[in-house]
Amino acid sequence: MTMKIYTKTGDDGETGLFGGPRVRKDDPRIEAYGTVDELNALLGLARCEVLPLEIEATLARVQNDLFAVGAELASPDPQAMGTAWIGDSQIAHLEQAIDAFDDRLPPLKKFILPAGNRGACTIHVARGVCRRAERCVVTLADLAGVTVSAQLIRYLNRLGDYLFVAARAANVLAGEAEIPWEKPG
Template sequence: MSPFYTSDGDQGETGYLGKGRISKSSLRIESVGSVDEANAAIGLARALCANPKSQMVLLEVQKHLYLLMTELSASPETAAQFDRLNQDHINWLEEQIEELEDAVVLPREFIIPGSSPASGAIDLARTIVRRAERRAVSLLEAELIKKQLLIAYLNRLSSLLFMVEVYEALNTGNDIQLAKET
């Protein structure tokens, strides 16, 4: 049996969906890595969720993020070949946000993360998604990607994660802690 490792990345470069290899510190790999980290954080949050609706939404998001990572990994020359995310994915996010918004009363104050292990993990995932969005914007500004929709997807995803956080906390008997002065 051959080993799982390849040693190909030992010199600080990695393969991607383009010609040759690129530095592991490149904007592209940083962006893909941030989305990968967000996906892992969402997986942890999903594992901690008690509510089946929260679990279903987070699992579907994780599937979308694999599509997103593929697109971010593609060079401008290969981007069309790996074009996967579309407006339907954003529409799905928006539908989920609206459903959850109808199911809870949102407080007007800032929410302090950590009402439950699940809601804290969801909020952590939301902040990682925000970082992934910033990295993807850097890729767009450097003209390494051309698809604005990828940025819109991440932006909408952070809003959805906020709604899932509130929904999960309120539907599992936890109180939400507010940042208002006492």
Template sequence: MGHRLSKIVTRTGDQGSTGLATGDRIPKFDARMQAIGETDELNSVIGVLLTHALPEAVRSTLSRAQHTLFNLGGELSMPGTVFVKEDDIVRLEEAVEALNESLPPLKEFVLPGGNPPAAACHVARAVTRRVERRLWELNEREPLNPFTPRYANRLSDYLFVAARTLARLDGGQEVTWNKQA
């Protein structure tokens, strides 16, 4: 494989525009660039989450999610390209169901926290929701691959269930909302 980024400092964005993989230039504040940036942020947050000790099932699902998010970013930088598939969503749904089987039913809202990995997972979930909102916003203007925003929705579902699971590591517990607090 050749060098993808042989020159890092190009100065081509110094006037407020940036280049897509197609060669087109768009403003850095464009909804498409916002979606690309927020997807990159999400991938980074998941990378931080992966630095924690995690059960192997969670680790492998999150590692795969990072690759899918990179594919999602590729779709955004090359309009008309499709990388995210229905199978990606199905795998997440199966992972949600597998983790959720061992969890007790929810009786109260869950607050972010519990322990460092659960808290990091909640941060990733919140960033995922922002990515999803941005994808739907962009989709209103320029129709996207229909699986792309759905993938973000399923990923946030997965991260919520994973956070509940991670809060229970080493005898811990999740933090629930107390309306009297």
């Protein structure tokens, strides 16, 4: 059996949550997992660039993790629906990836501009979207009657950190100089 792409059930501006009610498409929950979906697409774009193998492998794993993040956000009750898949192991994997690069990158002494080669720049754009997704999830977690796993927020925070380090690594490993921010005046 194949899955139809269009169902026509969203033509009135509503969508169904996984195992839950229908909500407006501008609902904060939809905004949160929609932003995670946008992040995932940007990571796919970043993977089209020439990146060090270890960045490519981590981004592939992260893309899979982000589907799990989206499923959890799309479920009003992730525990009951069995969609609470993001936990300590995914966060630890990101921390290990950050530490592996931090040991090989020059120490930061100034803020750096999100610039460099195309792979690094694409990762920087994804980092910005990741931070927006994190803000959306924090907003969602503040709403009455909504429960969002603390692990999910930690994962997105750590992912933003990883993407910053990965963008730096993509530049440094390609021999691209980092561009320091110059204070005005």
